[in-house]
Amino acid sequence: MTVSSNDPFHIKRRGLMLVLSSPSGAGKSTIAREILATDPNITLSVSATTRPKRPGEVAGRDYHFVDKTDFNLMINRGEFLEHAKVFDNYYGTPKKPVMDALSDGHDVLFDIDWQGTQQLAESAPDDLVRIFILPPSTQELERRLYSRAQDSAEVVAKRMAKASDEMSHYFEYDWVIVNHDINESVQLVRSILTSERLKRRRQVGLSDFVKRLREGAD
Numbered sequence: 099m100t101v102s103s104n105d106p107f108h109i110k111r112r113g114l115m116l117v118l119s120s121p122s123g124a125g126k127s128t129i130a131r132e133i134l135a136t137d138p139n140i141t142l143s144v145s146a147t148t149r150p151k152r153p154g155e156v157a158g159r160d161y162h163f164v165d166k167t168d169f170n171l172m173i174n175r176g177e178f179l180e181h182a183k184v185f186d187n188y189y190g191t192p193k194k195p196v197m198d199a200l201s202d203g204h205d206v207l208f209d210i211d212w213q214g215t216q217q218l219a220e221s222a223p224d225d226l227v228r229i230f231i232l233p234p235s236t237q238e239l240e241r242r243l244y245s246r247a248q249d250s251a252e253v254v255a256k257r258m259a260k261a262s263d264e265m266s267h268y269f270e271y272d273w274v275i276v277n278h279d280i281n282e283s284v285q286l287v288r289s290i291l292t293s294e295r296l297k298r299r300r301q302v303g304l305s306d307f308v309k310r311l312r313e314g315a316d
Contacts, residue, residue: 110303113200114294115222116140117208117215117271118287120231121261123243125277129231130209132284137291140205143196146172149187162192180210180217193221200225205291212267219270227294229287230271234278236261 116133120126134142146162148169157163164172169188172178181190191214196206208218218226233239239261243254268274273290277283298304 109301109307111203111295111301112225113139113203113205114227114300115143115196115200115206115208115218115225116291116294117210117218117226117228118231119210119212119215119228119264119267119271120277121233121239121264122257123239123246123261124231124233125242125280125283126231127209128280129277129284129287130207132280133287133291134207137288139203140207140291141199143191143206143208145189145191146178147187147189179221180214182213191218197222205295212264212270215270224299227273227290228271229273229275229290230268231283232265232268232274232276234276 118126118130130142133140144158144160144162146164146169148164148166149161151157151161151163155161166188169181169190172190172192173181177193178190179193179196181188183189191208191210199206208214210218215226215228219228233242236258240254240258243249243257249257275283275286294300
């Protein structure tokens, strides 16, 4: 098992699955990018999808691109931690690369919605850390959506309508952050990561470490 320099005393530990969820515009993707850019011991989960590859996308980095037949076979073989149909395409999280990463002491970040999070909670509850990001107000959420200049007024209205339902699932999460300030929210996520990494049940090398301490070994 690989041991990260971020782990106190270099004690072997099992990695964790960090889920960030929020309504569109609340800031989870910005937070995720900052965490991934500054923490070497966490990587982004790469989903499988049946949608066509877009210009600039790289297979294996952005998505694992598969056809619908192969995707359905993977479902039947139980190879997904979670999966869903979005419009006419399927998306899912392959189980093996995530479980391998966790066994090696590496954390995996998921930028998914509450439905995907529920499936992860069913398939790997002990490895899961769930954080929900809330906006400070509906007015601020709407302002952020418009300020991105990515969507029409009609699309923004649809995202706002969907946000109400998404926010009602906050109680299914372990941690809730109200994103008043993005830098503060990033620091809060880092604090949660540190706390979760220190949990006794994840420090699988702790018993051996304590045994050596008691025996007076260096």
